[in-house]
Amino acid sequence: MQPIRRDLHFAIPKDRVCNWHPEGAHITQFFNTLSLFFPRGERFFIDSVRRYRDDIEDPELKAAVIGFIGQEAMHSREHREYNETLAEAGLPAHELDRITTRLLDWFRDNTPADMQLSATIALEHWTAMLADVLLNNPDVLEGAQEDFARMWRWHALEETEHKAVAYDVYDKFVGRGLKAYLMRTSGLVTSTLMFWGLVFWFHIRMINADPSAKKEGHLRGYGKILRFLFLRRPGVFLRCFKPWLDYFKPGFHPWQHDNRHFLAQIDELQAEAERAYSAAS
Numbered sequence: 001m002q003p004i005r006r007d008l009h010f011a012i013p014k015d016r017v018c019n020w021h022p023e024g025a026h027i028t029q030f031f032n033t034l035s036l037f038f039p040r041g042e043r044f045f046i047d048s049v050r051r052y053r054d055d056i057e058d059p060e061l062k063a064a065v066i067g068f069i070g071q072e073a074m075h076s077r078e079h080r081e082y083n084e085t086l087a088e089a090g091l092p093a094h095e096l097d098r099i100t101t102r103l104l105d106w107f108r109d110n111t112p113a114d115m116q117l118s119a120t121i122a123l124e125h126w127t128a129m130l131a132d133v134l135l136n137n138p139d140v141l142e143g144a145q146e147d148f149a150r151m152w153r154w155h156a157l158e159e160t161e162h163k164a165v166a167y168d169v170y171d172k173f174v175g176r177g178l179k180a181y182l183m184r185t186s187g188l189v190t191s192t193l194m195f196w197g198l199v200f201w202f203h204i205r206m207i208n209a210d211p212s213a214k215k216e217g218h219l220r221g222y223g224k225i226l227r228f229l230f231l232r233r234p235g236v237f238l239r240c241f242k243p244w245l246d247y248f249k250p251g252f253h254p255w256q257h258d259n260r261h262f263l264a265q266i267d268e269l270q271a272e273a274e275r276a277y278s279a280a281s
C-alpha cells in the first residue's frame, strides 16, 4: 500500500462554514472542531516520522514515508485554510490552535523521539478509526454542502491509505519488545484521554461562539451530539471500541482491519474535487 500525495484544493464556501451540515450547528461545529487539530497535529506527525526517514533502508517503506509526509502536508494546508474561514466567521480558531501548538511544541521539545512516534501512531489509529466510521456510513455526510463533504471524504480516504506507515516505522525502529509494547499502548491511553478531552472542551468553545447554535437550542443540539457519538448514526465510540481494544494485541497491525476496498473511491473523488475547484476559481 503506497500512499500518493494528491495536491487537491477545496473551494469551501465561506458563508456555509457554520451551517454546512444538515443536522445543524452542533454537528457542524463538531467537524469544525476536529479540523482545528489538523494543521499543528499533522505537522507533529510529519516531524516525528521524518526523524527516522534517513535511517530507513527498505525502499518501499522509504517511499511510503515520503507519500505519508506529502499527504499530511496537503491535509495540513487545506485544514489551515478551512480554519482561517472559521476565524473569519468569528470563531476562536486561532486561540484554540495556539493551545494545541503550545502543547505539541512542548511535547516535541521535551520527550524522546520514540515517545513522539508512539503518540503519532496512537493518533493515526484514531484518525484511521474515525475515517473508517465515516467511510462505512456515507449517510453521515448526506445532504451536507458538497465541498465540505468532499474534503472530509478525501481526508478519510487518505488517512486510510496511509494508516500503517507511521506504525511500520515504529515497528522497525522501536521494535516489538516489552518496552515498545508498553510505550505504544500507554501512548494510546494517554493520547485518547488528551485528544478527546481537548475535542470536547474546544467543541463547547466553538458552540458558544456560534450564535446559530443558541438559536437552534443547546438541549436539542447536544442531544444530537450524544446520539452521534454514543448511539446510532453512526455511534462513533461504539464503532471505535473494538478496533481501539485491538491495538492492545501484542501482534497488532493496522491492516489487520482490512478496509482497503474504500480506496477504489479515491480516483473518482479526486476528479470530482478538481472539477469543482476549477469551476469555482
Ligand SMILES: [Fe+2]
Pocket (backbone or CB within 6 Å): 042, 071, 072, 075, 076, 155, 159
Ligand atoms: Fe491527515
Ligand SMILES: [Fe+2]
Pocket (backbone or CB within 6 Å): 045, 072, 124, 127, 159, 162
Ligand atoms: Fe494521518
